[in-house]
Each structure stands twice: as C-alpha cells, then as structure tokens.
Amino acid sequence: MQEHGFSPGWIEIDLRQYKQNLDAIWQAKSAGTKIAVVIKDDAYGHGAVELGRIAGEHGAEFLVVACVGEARELRHAMISTPILVLGERHPSEIAECLQLKVSFTAGSLETLREINARAKTFGNIARVHLKIDSGMNRYGIRWSEIDSVAQEIRGLEQIEVEGVLSHFAMSDELDKTFALLQLNRFERGVEALKQNGITAKYVHICNSGGLLDLPQAHCNLARVGILGLGVYPSKVCRRVEGIAPIMSVKARIAALKQLEPGDCVGYGMRFTAPKPMRIATLGVGYGWGYPRVRNDGAVLVGGQRCPILGGVSMDAITVDVTDVPGVQLWDEAVLLGRQGDAEIDIHEIARLKQSVSYDAMVSWRGRLPRRYLE
Ligand SMILES: *Cc1c(COP(=O)(O)O)cnc(C)c1O
DSSP, X not given: OOSSSOOSEEEEEEHHHHHHHHHHHHHHSOTTOEEEEEOHXXXXXXXXXXXXXXXXXXXXXXXXXXXXXXHHHHHHTTOOSOEEEOSOOOGGGHHHHHHHTOEEEEOSHHHHHHHHHHHHHHTOOXXXXXXXXXXXXXXXXXXXXXXXXXXXXXXXXXXXXXXXXXXXXXXXXXOOHHHHHHHHHHHHHHHHHHHTTOOOSEEEEEOHHHHHHOGGGOXXXXXXXXXXXXXOSSSSSOOOTTXXXXXXXXXXXXXXXXXOTTOEETGGGOEEOSSOEEEEEESOOGGGTOOOOBSOOEEEETTEEEEBOSBOOSSOEEEEOTTSTTOOTTOEEXXXXXXXXXXXXXXXXXXXXXXXXXXXXXXSOTTSOEEEEO
C-alpha cells in the first residue's frame, strides 16, 4: 500500500482490456466502416484523455465529445486525432472550434449561417457534420425538410459538409421498427443532399446498439461509446466475443465491529441485528457516487457478496461480513467489478440508482482517484 496518496476508495481502469474491447469492435464492424470512438463526459467517467489517446493510436477515425471544453482538453493533452464535437454550437464557440481544428455537428440553418459568417471572418473553412433529425427530435434538420434547405447549405462557401449524421432512439431493443424507419428517413435525407450536389465524406447513424444489431446501417462510420468500455447498451443486443468491462470501483475496510443482537447500524436506525454479526465499514458513500440505498445492494469481500446494512452515508458504507472468514482491517472491498468468482456489474449499480448503466457509470465522483492498469 502506498504511504502517500492513500484514498479510502478508488477507481481502476483496465487499459489492456480496453484495447481488447477496441479489437473486438473492429472485428464486429463492416469492412468499409470506420469507427468514431465516443469519449464524451470524460469517457463516461473513465478518463477522456487516457482512453482517447489509446483509441487514437488504435485507429479511431474521430474522437467524439459533446462540448468544446472536452475537445480543448484533448488538444491540450497533445492528442492530434481528429475530433468531432456533437450537439449545437453557440455562436461564441465557433471561433475556438476553428482554432482547435475540430469538426462539429450543426443541425439548423440558423447555426449553419452563423458558422459560415464567422468562418469567413477568420478566413477559414469549417468542417461540419450536418445533423438530420430522423425522429429523435433533439437536434437536427427534419428529414422531410432536407430537400428544401440543401441548395442554401450548398451555397455556404466557408462550410465543408464533411459528414452527414443522425442518431437512433432505439437501436438496442428487440423491436427494430422505429430504428428501421429512422434509417429509411436518414437515407432519403442523404440522397436529397446528394441530388443537390452535397456529398459528405462521412455518413453515420450508428451508436453501439446500431453497430451490434443493424449492420445495414453501418454506413462508412459508426460512433461507438459504451461498448468500448465493455458494457452492452442493452440486455438483448448481439454479444461480441472479447468484450469485458474495464472499470472497477474499490475501497478498503476502515473498521470492523462485532454486533450484539438488537444493536442497530447507521442513521435512522435502519438496520437492527437479529443475531450476533460481524460488520465492516468502508470509508466511502454517496458522497463518492455510490447510490444512496438502505438495506439493499452488496459489496465483495473475500470473493463473497456482503449485503449493505442500514443506509449508505456520505462517507461510509457498512456491510455484513459475518460469513467471510479471515477478514482483516484494510482488506480490499469491491463495489463494482470482480473479486474471485463473484461480480457486481454496472447494471446492478444502475438498479440501485433506479437508472440506466450509462448514468451509473458517470455518477462516480471526482473524489475517487482513477488508477490505470497498463
Ligand atoms: C453518446 C452518443 C453516442 C454513443 O452512444 P453509445 O450507446 O454509448 O454507443 C453516439 N452518437 C451520439 C449522437 C451520442 O450522443
């Protein structure tokens, strides 16, 4: 154990497994499809710089982020892989996008005009990925309106339409009806652009779910986020060999206690021992991103599942270690990940949060230092 920089809990990211996941994704894609690796929100809490560097070296066509600040962070870390920024740009962000030499999405005529005007002032060409709204109704020009705006877009001389994209609302569920409708609308939009003389280098609509389940939608680029982290977007989508989670969350046992029958545990006396018990306290809690549950959930100690007793505090979780032989102070406990044959996966944390795996992943707090296993 380190003498300096001790932390009650920490995150481990397995970079070796990350590379294996990227290999598996490259195997799963269609031959003519390139991969844009989505590392928004700090690579879903895994570290955008660390993962982005590896994804770039692995041959990612783009690193994809959600805002300009994230692009800036990658450039400051000397990552030179092309970057695509999603969402819509506020006029004040356009200059920096040009300066950082990033591609960015635009989904309205208004923004496109603004980009064109600003790029002209700087004597630059803006590399834009035009967003077609195929039915999700967040961003993009409605598929049915592409034809009527294409000529004006073509006339915007400072804009290079480098890409055309859309986004699936339901690519990872068994029923693909809506996804196929979206694909059809997208293809019609891409065709309308073509008829008007706009042919983009990149055409893309797939996320992880689409990459797995909709090979007919792979186009020449697919944007893959969660699958690279070793987590499937849903229970029902196709499985690919070699994919495994790369994030674990761990903490050390900071106290061990013996309870007498009738003793209670934690705030609000939410747990009362029915029998003599041995319990362990970890020095992390909801202030570190663990769901604020009571008498639900478990951690792994000694390769066994140990149920959480009472409520999770800001900086403490108490667990039942009565049946784990030989537990010692400062032993390692696993909140997320594997220990021996036992595993707690992100879906289990998501259930405790009453949310989805994506949300569970990004919920760990910055107080948990990240350690990278090479
Ligand atoms: C987040 C995001 C993705 C990646 O989705 P995953 O399900 O994590 O693969 C792709 N495209 C867009 C537009 C996104 O916002």
